[in-house]
Structure formats: structure tokens, C-alpha cells
Amino acid sequence: MDRHYAFFQHTACEFFPCHTGADPENFNCLFCYCPLYALGEKCGGDFVLLDNGIKDCSHCLFPHKKENYDLITERLKELY
DSSP states (O other), rough: OOGGGGGOOOOTSSTSSSTTTTOOOGGOOTSSSSSTTGGGGSSOOEEEEEETTTTTOOOOOGGBGGGGGHHHHHHGGGGO
16 A cells, blocks of 8 residues: 655755765655654654754654654654
8 A cells, every 4th residue: 555645755855865875765855854853862763962962863864764654653642
């Protein structure tokens, strides 16, 4: 079953793909701004905490992988 709602690419975006090393053919732009960022250190992504306490997610591809749609939407419940 195709689930077109779970994958979107904005290839005309001047930043596409916005993460170094990402696979452009499978890069999902649907979660351009990661909804799991608000979970802090419990987001499950590949982040680094900078000296000023801000999360640097520039190497994280978790929200941009097509197969992670269900995992992300399930984890959104943790924000409520």
C-alpha cells in the first residue's frame, strides 16, 4: 500500500537535501523541522549538545528517513 502522505520531497528547495551525506532519493522533507526536537535529549536522534546547551541536529537524519514516519508520529504523543 502506498502512503504518499508519509513522504514529501521539496527538491526545488535551495537547501535540498539539507543534511550532508543524506541520500537525495530517499530524503523526506515532511518533517523539515523535527517535531521531536521538543523532547530534548530523549528525542532519539543523532544530536550533539553545544557548550551553550543548544542541540545541534545537523548530522541527524532520523526525521528524514522515509521508514521513520510511523515512529515519529507515534512519539508525538509524548509531547502532550
